[in-house]
Amino acid sequence: MLNSLWLIPVWPLLGFLVNGFFGRRIGKTAVGTIACGSVGLSLLASLGALGKLLARPAEARRVEQVLAPWIGAGNFQADWGLLLDPLSAVMILVVSGVGFLIHVYSIGYMREDPDYPRFFTYLNLFTFSMLMLVLANNYLLLYVFWEAVGLCSYLLIGFWFEKKSAADAGKKAFIVNRVGDFGFALGVMLLWTSLGTLRYDQVFAAAPAQLVAGGGVVTAITLLLFLGATGKSAQIPLYVWLPDAMEGPTPVSALIHAATMVTAGVYMVARSAPLFTLAPLSLSVVAWIGGLTAVFAATIALVQTDIKRIVAYSTISQLGYMFLGCGVGAYAAAIFHLMTHAFFKALLFLGSGSVIHGLSGEQDIRKMGGLRKHMPITAWTFLIAALANAGIFPLAGFWSKDEILYGAAAGGYGAVWALGAGGAFLTAFYMLRCYYLTFEGRSRVEPEAAHHLHESPPVMTVPLVILAVFAALVGFVGVPPEHGAYHRFVEPVFAGAKQVAGHAASVGEVPMAILSLVIALVGVWLATRFYVWRPEIPARMVERYPAAYRTLLHKYYVDELYDALIVEPIRRGSLWLWRRFDEPVIDGSVNGIGALIRIGSLALRRVQTGYVMSYVLSFIVGVVAILGYLAFWR
Amino acid sequence: MSVPLSAYLILSAYLFAMGVVGVATRRNALIIFMSIELMLNAVNLSFLAFARFLNSMDGQIFVFFVMVVAAAEVAVGLAIIIAIYRNKETVDVAELNLLKW
Numbered sequence: 001m002l003n004s005l006w007l008i009p010v011w012p013l014l015g016f017l018v019n020g021f022f023g024r025r026i027g028k029t030a031v032g033t034i035a036c037g038s039v040g041l042s043l044l045a046s047l048g049a050l051g052k053l054l055a056r057p058a059e060a061r062r063v064e065q066v067l068a069p070w071i072g073a074g075n076f077q078a079d080w081g082l083l084l085d086p087l088s089a090v091m092i093l094v095v096s097g098v099g100f101l102i103h104v105y106s107i108g109y110m111r112e113d114p115d116y117p118r119f120f121t122y123l124n125l126f127t128f129s130m131l132m133l134v135l136a137n138n139y140l141l142l143y144v145f146w147e148a149v150g151l152c153s154y155l156l157i158g159f160w161f162e163k164k165s166a167a168d169a170g171k172k173a174f175i176v177n178r179v180g181d182f183g184f185a186l187g188v189m190l191l192w193t194s195l196g197t198l199r200y201d202q203v204f205a206a207a208p209a210q211l212v213a214g215g216g217v218v219t220a221i222t223l224l225l226f227l228g229a230t231g232k233s234a235q236i237p238l239y240v241w242l243p244d245a246m247e248g249p250t251p252v253s254a255l256i257h258a259a260t261m262v263t264a265g266v267y268m269v270a271r272s273a274p275l276f277t278l279a280p281l282s283l284s285v286v287a288w289i290g291g292l293t294a295v296f297a298a299t300i301a302l303v304q305t306d307i308k309r310i311v312a313y314s315t316i317s318q319l320g321y322m323f324l325g326c327g328v329g330a331y332a333a334a335i336f337h338l339m340t341h342a343f344f345k346a347l348l349f350l351g352s353g354s355v356i357h358g359l360s361g362e363q364d365i366r367k368m369g370g371l372r373k374h375m376p377i378t379a380w381t382f383l384i385a386a387l388a389n390a391g392i393f394p395l396a397g398f399w400s401k402d403e404i405l406y407g408a409a410a411g412g413y414g415a416v417w418a419l420g421a422g423g424a425f426l427t428a429f430y431m432l433r434c435y436y437l438t439f440e441g442r443s444r445v446e447p448e449a450a451h452h453l454h455e456s457p458p459v460m461t462v463p464l465v466i467l468a469v470f471a472a473l474v475g476f477v478g479v480p481p482e483h484g485a486y487h488r489f490v491e492p493v494f495a496g497a498k499q500v501a502g503h504a505a506s507v508g509e510v511p512m513a514i515l516s517l518v519i520a521l522v523g524v525w526l527a528t529r530f531y532v533w534r535p536e537i538p539a540r541m542v543e544r545y546p547a548a549y550r551t552l553l554h555k556y557y558v559d560e561l562y563d564a565l566i567v568e569p570i571r572r573g574s575l576w577l578w579r580r581f582d583e584p585v586i587d588g589s590v591n592g593i594g595a596l597i598r599i600g601s602l603a604l605r606r607v608q609t610g611y612v613m614s615y616v617l618s619f620i621v622g623v624v625a626i627l628g629y630l631a632f633w634r
Numbered sequence: 635m636s637v638p639l640s641a642y643l644i645l646s647a648y649l650f651a652m653g654v655v656g657v658a659t660r661r662n663a664l665i666i667f668m669s670i671e672l673m674l675n676a677v678n679l680s681f682l683a684f685a686r687f688l689n690s691m692d693g694q695i696f697v698f699f700v701m702v703v704a705a706a707e708v709a710v711g712l713a714i715i716i717a718i719y720r721n722k723e724t725v726d727v728a729e730l731n732l733l734k735w
Contacts, residue, residue, distance in 0.1 A: 610731030612666075616658050 005065050005082040008045045008092055009131035011038040015124040023117025032107040035120035039103050039127050043096040050089050058492050061086055064137055064201070071140075078198060083137035087493045090335060091134035091267055094342045098259040099127050101463040105350050106251040108459035109357060119159060119249065126152035130260050134267060139188045139198040142268065146184065146232065149261045150177050156256060157248040169244040176241040180231015187224030190217070204274040213278045222275050222282035225268065226289075233265030234316045235293045235323060240559055242316055246308040250353030253308060258315050258349050259342035266322040266338050270331045273494050277329075287327025287408070291419035294320030296556075298426035302433070303552045306363050307352045310434045314389060315345055317423055321404050324420055330407025331494040332487055336478050337404055339486075340396035344388040344471035350464055351382035354456040355438060359449045365434065370443035375455040379439040381468040386435045388471045390428035391520040398517065399475035403482065406512045421519055428523025436531040481509060642683035649676035663715050663725040667708075674704050 015038030023031050053061050067080040084092075103123060110119050129148035136142040150173075158170025192198055194217050195206050211218040229235070234242035245257050256262070269276065269286060276283050294317045301313035318341050325334030356363055358375050372379035388395035391402065401424060408417040445453065455461065478484040530537045542549045551557070609615075649672055656669030678697045685693030719725050 612727040612730065613658060613661070620654060620658060 003065075005049065005063065005084055005135065006067055008042055008049060008096070009128050009135060011041040011045070012124040012128035012131065014038060016121055016128060019117055019124060020121040023121055028111075028116050031117045031120050035124050036100065036103040036107065038124060039096060039100045042092075042127065042131060043100045046089070046092040046096045049084055050093060053084065053086070053089055054489070058488070061489075061492070066137075075196060076192070078138055078140040081137035081141065081199070082135045083200060084135065085493055086490045087267075087270065087335065088134045090339055090490060092131055094263075094339055095127065095130045095134065095260050098342050098346050098467070099130075099255055101467055102251050102255045102259070102346060102350065103127075105254075105353070105460050105463040106249075108457050109251055109353055110249065113249075115159070119156075122152055122155050122159070123251075123255070126156065126256060126261070130264070133264055137200055139191060139200075139203070142271075143184060143188055146228070146264060146268075147181065149256070149264065150174065150181065150232070153177075153245070153256050153261055156252040157245045159248055159252065163247070166247040169241075169247040173241040173245050176238050177231045180228045180238050183224045183226075183231075184228025187221050187228065190221050190224065194221070200271065207275055207278060211278055214280055218275060219279040219281050222272065222279040223285065225272055225275075226282060226286055229265030229269050229323070230289065231265075232268075233262050233319045233323070235265070235289050235320060236296060239293065239297065239316050240562060243309050243312045243555070246306070246312050250308065250349055250356060253312070254346040254349035254353065257312065258345040262315065262319060263322070263338045263342065266319065266326065266334055269323065269326045270335055270494070273326075273331050276326070283327050283329070284413075285327070286323050287413060287416050290320045290323025290325070290327055291408075291416045291423070292320070293317065294324060294423035295419050295426065296320075298423045298430065300552055300555050301430040302426060303549060305366050307355065307365050307368070307434065307438060308349070308363055310365070310430060311345070311348045311352055314348070314427065314431065317427060318345065318389070320423070321401060321420060324416060325404035325407055328404075328408045328411040328413050328416065330404055330411070332490045333400065333403035333407050335490060336486055337397075337400035340388070340400040340471070340474055343467055343474055344385040344395075344397055347381055347385035347464065347467040347471050348389065350460070350467065351378050351385060354378040354460055354464065355382075357456050357460070358452075358454055359445065360452050362446070362449050365437040367444055367446055367449075368438045369441045369445070370439070371445075371453075372439040374453045377455060377461045377464060381461075381464040382439065383435055384468045385471050386431040387524075388475075390431045390524060391424055391516060392428075392524065393513075393517050394475065395472050396470070396475035398520075399478050399481065402513045402516045403478065405516050406481065406507070406509060409507045409512055421516065424516055425519045425523045428520040429527045432524050432527035433531055436527065440532060441535070481513070639683055639687045643680055646676045646680040646683070649673075649679065661726050661728050663718070663727055663730075666727065667711055667715065671704060671708070674700055 015034050018026075018034055019031050026034075053063070062085045063083070065082045067082065069077070070080050071078040103120075106119065106123065110116055113119060126149060129145045129152060133142060133145035133149060136145060154170045154174040157173050158167050161167045161170070188198065191203065195203055195210055197203055197206065207218070211221075231238040242257060242262065246253055248257075276286070297313045297316035297320065301310050301317065304310045304313060318337070322334045322337050322341070325331070325337060352363075354375065355368065355371060355378060358371070358378070359368065362368070384395065388397040391398045401420075405417055405420045405424070408420055443450065476484075478486040554560070653669045653671075653673030653676060656672065657666050660666055660669065678700055681693040681697050681700070685691065685697075715725055718730065722730065724730075
């Protein structure tokens, strides 16, 4: 298995080709089987690779294969090269494992959609691109598939493109990501000009020797790379596309905008750990952006009423935690959180999808309530995921989030830790609020939706149950914290990046864990008080703090701010250029040249009489004149 | 006793000038076409005369080429004239002024 890493990504590619070319002819059952089967085969291949990797001694767990040369120009060399090490092994398992369950779920969720084959075609293309992204062995290949997953994201957000809001959301995601990708591309170029190579192993071997630690070059490289990560992983200031991306089908939100693609930025930062270690300034930027995003997005999630948007803001917030972890040097913890988050956040999305499915498209939690009686499996799995997200012992989110917070505290980043702890409280509150308003209390479902209310079919609930089991238990691979099986596996990848982070403050692990658990429990208690025991409190809070409520409801007016600061000036500038420059100057000069030639030809074209005799006459006169010149004057 | 070279050339020039005048003045496409053939044959005549007087075969060979080209030209040209006639019901070049501005 280790000798043929290409077996991992090739199946979704085949599925993409078959479904893309023949999807409409082979029928829905075949399309679904091919799509799920291909990802299932990738999952098996990934598991096989993991097994082989585990069988090796810790220091030999690194396989690199060059499938074919790609670009060779001068001393520039980029290959179709795959790299499997513990970091990418974790990533391919998340991508193919969670991806497989989401594919199966999609069979039920998308059953009625006329564009069923197109959906699975895109989904398979995405899975292929994502697997290649995490398996690439150089920055250029990473960049290519980074763009490819962005393309799939665009296609899937705008999957129902006949709806204007969906088409707009797709464009927004694509354009906002362009800003980040521009930085990423510049970072890769700068990396090449300063080191002359883009292969991970060569870059990380050369960087400490050729780049001044803490110097301008390495700081610029890492900040530019991180700019790319803020776009793809929806961090401040480029997070605005992710909530709108909820216009896509719910399985897409689960797969792309929760479990896999949005974590690409975290993966990239963790992969570049040796570079970030050389740039302490970039690291603190990463930590601060992550911490601020974690709190910022969590506060917005407090008051949102669209079930998917709550989960979306929660995703942004949790991604913030991952960057916080990377920034404080706790890379393994960040990737651990990435893994547990993939399970519980995919579960949250699929659970909301199941609710939306059961309510015939309703997404507003104010029109839900009391759904547990009607959809018990969805309710229980959603509760498990919500508690896991809230960081309640012993669910998966507890272990990973606690580890990140511990990393921040131990690394001496007190302020960042406070941000993370505050975010943890908010997370517990809004997750439970979402659960209570959706599944508990009195039913506020509209009559015609209540009529069709039903639990989802097994093809959707079985993935929910499997994900719930993982969301509950996957944290135990990281127990005991910092020394679990997971850490023994992944930690060696970051061995080189560890020393600088250091342990500046001495804090006990157990007290820290208890503290973060207490914080989360306070959040849970407060949510229960607000939405179960004293349901009149939220309305009173809104009355007492109307300005704060409106600010949060309008997401701090960031979209409006970006519209006013960036979109509108560009639109106006473009209009001005169109009316005042394009039309008069460019069109004017082109049309002017045409008019000039036309007017100049008015006189000359009279020569063309159309009479053969006159042409012959001029011909004869010409020949005689030339002959006469040759004979007599020369 | 042989005819001098100048006699051939004068005849050739006379024939050629006749062709030129025919092409320039006649309006019937067929006549113009025949005048062109006349010019070609005038040239052939001077080629042959030079070949005979210079004792060289080059001119003879050229004449064959000219005849082949002329035959091809006749085939194509007559076909065009027939096509024009079918289309316009006339072969009067004064009326065929489609190439006008």
